Amino acid sequence: MNVAVWIISGVLAALFLLSGAAKAPATKASLGANPRMGWATPFPIGLIKFIGVAEIAGALGLILPRVFDTATWLVPAAAIGLAATMLGAIVTHGRRSEYPNVAINTILLVLTVFVAVARLSS
Template identity: 75%
Template sequence: MNVAAWIVSGVLAALFLMSGVMKVPATKAALAANPRMGWAAPFPIGLIKFIGLAEIAGAIGLILPRALNLAPWLTPTAAIGLAAIMLGAIITHARRSEFQSVAVNVVLLALAVFVATQRF
């Protein structure tokens, strides 16, 4: 099960790192113009950048603490934080009737919960 947890952690880390890196430097207009980021329009840019930074920190937290054996409790904590971000994403996309995005977010939430339970 350890190998599966590492694989899922790696996939989640890559996805959340890409997502966060896309959000942090972008302007609100650029995000709102992206058809997959239409949800960003009503939110303040500071919150969007915070979400991006949290995703980057979560991605790093999924891999480095456990890999370096330095404060390995940070890995399940990062997974819980990413699960919380996915809960917010599910609510946001459901309100906008973006059910395909809701499905993706539910899968990512389940994977984050899997990593958290395996690493505790």
């Protein structure tokens, strides 16, 4: 089971790191030019940057505490934070009728909850 949690944590960390890295340096102009980021246009740029930084921090929090065996309580905390981010993403994409994105965010939500529960019980 531990191997599965590590694999899922690694995949989630990579996905959230990439997603956060796309949002953190974003500008309103870059968001408008990217058709995949159309959901972000009604939101303030500061919020988009905050989400990006939170995703990067969450990605690091899924892996680094267990690797260095210090403050391991941060792993489930990071997973819970990322799950909350996915709840927001599900609501946002659902309101825009972007159902493929809702499905992806739901899968990510389930995986982050799985990691949180697995790490809380270990």
